Amino acid sequence: AQSVTQPDIHITVSEGASLELRCNYSYGATPYLFWYVQSPGQGLQLLLKYFSGDTLVQGIKGFEAEFKRSQSSFNLRKPSVHWSDAAEYFCAVGSYNFNKFYFGSGTKLNVKP
């Protein structure tokens, strides 16, 4: 069965520090991978997506993610975190074969001044 795992429920980083949020997926075929961000009381905003090609993808707000097929991972990174990045981040997997997304349980990011 398809699934997405985000092993870190909460992460706290200092402003200016680097960030890596982990995402592992389980899917038999080539996945389409997404990262969304949800600020309190807001909807889901797409940060970046991977369909094919270059395994390092750039997104909005200075985020990037790397698809590693051998590790079934799609980790999100940012070199220098800003206080406004505090939010909840969701990894999602879609596919050619099904018309829906599977979401991970999310990682809440706290940013210390």
Add this chain to the structure above:
Amino acid sequence: EPEVTQTPSHQVTQMGQEVILRCVPISNHLYFYWYRQILGQKVEFLVSFYNNEISEKSEIFDDQFSVERPDGSNFTLKIRSTKLEDSAMYFCASSESLPGGEQYFGPGTRLTVT
């Protein structure tokens, strides 16, 4: 920039009542979705809709749920007889194309069943 809109932003209803959650997808999109997020839990797929019919639904989407595209712009989710456990944030999404096309999400409707 075009966006998905949802109304109302917050709906309070009594157990057993019917509710209709409304969504206006992005105008040139063809695929429509409903997801829900129970407080503190992950976002869960409910149903996808294309060409005026359901293309896929989850086990959550039982007979008390229905979806409709009553006109060229709205996409609705009806819950016939609400239960306490239906309390959640409901997100509408739309996408232009498949496969696995990028889905654009609305801001959500928070449904509270008392």
